[in-house]
Amino acid sequence: xxxxxxxxxxxxxxxxxxxxxxxxxxxxxxxxxxxxxxxxxxxxxxxxxxxxxxxxxxxxxxxxxxxxxxxxxxxxxxxxxxxxxxxxxxxxxxxxxxxxxxxxxxxxxxxxxxxxxxxxxxxxxxxxxxxxxxxxxxxxxxxxxxxxxxxxxxxxxxxxxxxxxxxxxxxxxxxxxxxxxxxxxxxxxxxxxxxxxxxxxxxxxxxxxxxxxxxxxxxxxxxxxxxxxxxxxxxxxxxxxxxxxxxxxxxxxxxxxxxxxxxxxxxxxxxxxxxxxxxxxxxxxxxxxxxxxxxxxxxxxxxxxxxxxxxxxxxxxxxxxxxxxxxxxxxxxxxxxxxxxxxxxxxxxxxxxxxxxxxxxxxxxxxxxxxxxxxxxxxxx
Ligand SMILES: [Fe+2]
Numbered sequence: 001x002x003x004x005x006x007x008x009x010x011x012x013x014x015x016x017x018x019x020x021x022x023x024x025x026x027x028x029x030x031x032x033x034x035x036x037x038x039x040x041x042x043x044x045x046x047x048x049x050x051x052x053x054x055x056x057x058x059x060x061x062x063x064x065x066x067x068x069x070x071x072x073x074x075x076x077x078x079x080x081x082x083x084x085x086x087x088x089x090x091x092x093x094x095x096x097x098x099x100x101x102x103x104x105x106x107x108x109x110x111x112x113x114x115x116x117x118x119x120x121x122x123x124x125x126x127x128x129x130x131x132x133x134x135x136x137x138x139x140x141x142x143x144x145x146x147x148x149x150x151x152x153x154x155x156x157x158x159x160x161x162x163x164x165x166x167x168x169x170x171x172x173x174x175x176x177x178x179x180x181x182x183x184x185x186x187x188x189x190x191x192x193x194x195x196x197x198x199x200x201x202x203x204x205x206x207x208x209x210x211x212x213x214x215x216x217x218x219x220x221x222x223x224x225x226x227x228x229x230x231x232x233x234x235x236x237x238x239x240x241x242x243x244x245x246x247x248x249x250x251x252x253x254x255x256x257x258x259x260x261x262x263x264x265x266x267x268x269x270x271x272x273x274x275x276x277x278x279x280x281x282x283x284x285x286x287x288x289x290x291x292x293x294x295x296x297x298x299x300x301x302x303x304x305x306x307x308x309x310x311x312x313x314x315x316x317x318x319x320x321x322x323x324x325x326x327x328x329x330x331x332x333x334x335x336x337x338x339x340x341x342x343x344x345x346x347x348x349x350x351x352x353x354x355x356x357x358x359x360x361x362x363x364x365x366x367x368x369x370x371x372x373x374x375x376x377x378x379x380x381x
Pocket of ligand 1: 209210263295
């Protein structure tokens with residue numbers, strides 16, 4: 001029989017939860033403070049500890065740290081009324097198996113305990129179970145991300161919570177999301193014609209474009225060798241996973257469509273739907289461009305200062321390299337020509353020009369006739 005320690009300073013709630021857990025067939029012990037919990041553990045370490053976060057004196061997060069240090073095989077579940085992303089995120093970092101948001105019911109407790117039981121067995125050395133469990137924890141994480149974002153009162157808090165979870169899972173997840181959003185919004189600004197609501201959708205879509213990677217195993221995300229077929233299939237699911245997650249959140253439904261399409265390519269070679277040309281939402285095309293640019297210039301989290309493209313000025317035919325960053329916009333260093341028309345033609349050359357995944361240095365093809373020497377040098381200009 002597995003043993004569970006229930007730690008909560010609210011006596012009534014502790015009794016209720018303990019009686020549920022007893023009825024599931026676990027052996028239950030109670031503690032009303034963090035100190036009392038550590039004493040109980042010193043006597044007989046429990047397989048699972050269910051700890052309330054908000055307790056007088058030392059809180060549940062403090063206790064979780066102590067338990068993790070001293071009892072590596074004890075599965076930890078945190079319960080709290082505080083619908084606060086930061087606590088959830090810091091506790092997940094701390095190898096907490098599951099997180100009960102109050103008010104929770106019997107079924108939710110049972111689910112958390114079943115996950116915890118397997119976690120405990122895996123920690124005790126069952127490798128096969130350990131791998132299966134990682135899959136379950138990942139899908140729990142995507143569900144938890146959605147629940148936490150839903151509970152936030154503002155867009156900013158919801159975005160922040162989701163991106164914090166991604167950052168835990170993927171190195172430079174937050175930095176990449178912010179840089180891509182900045183660049184995508186700058187591109188959208190250049191193109192004009194977007195309403196305020198559309199601009200907000202574009203910004204949210206860009207910030208959350210990779211949120212589906214919460215469901216991709218870290219081993220795949222961090223692999224330095226090329227991915228094998230199976231790993232690619234898993235990786236290519238992330239736009240759909242991100243879309244499904246965001247569709248659960250009414251405030252991000254518009255952004256969801258962009259997230260779904262951010263790996264489509266203009267020539268139809270992208271995924272998941274193989275959309276072509278104008279069927280790909282314009283916002284997603286800008287996002288793909290910004291995403292590719294950031295991936296090339298920030299590999300390993302370091303900026304490599306790589307020019308986005310070479311450009312021949314339409315006014316004076318001067319050749320120069322253009323580095324698009326934030327709100328910087330290209331302008332000819334020789335004649336300082338007003339840049340709007342030029343920017344638009346260069347931009348369309350790159351968004352309509354096909355695969356945004358290929359390196360873009362030297363890609364100065366004219367958007368009108370395709371001349372590889374670029375706008376300004378070709379016969380159409
Ligand atoms: Fe992506």
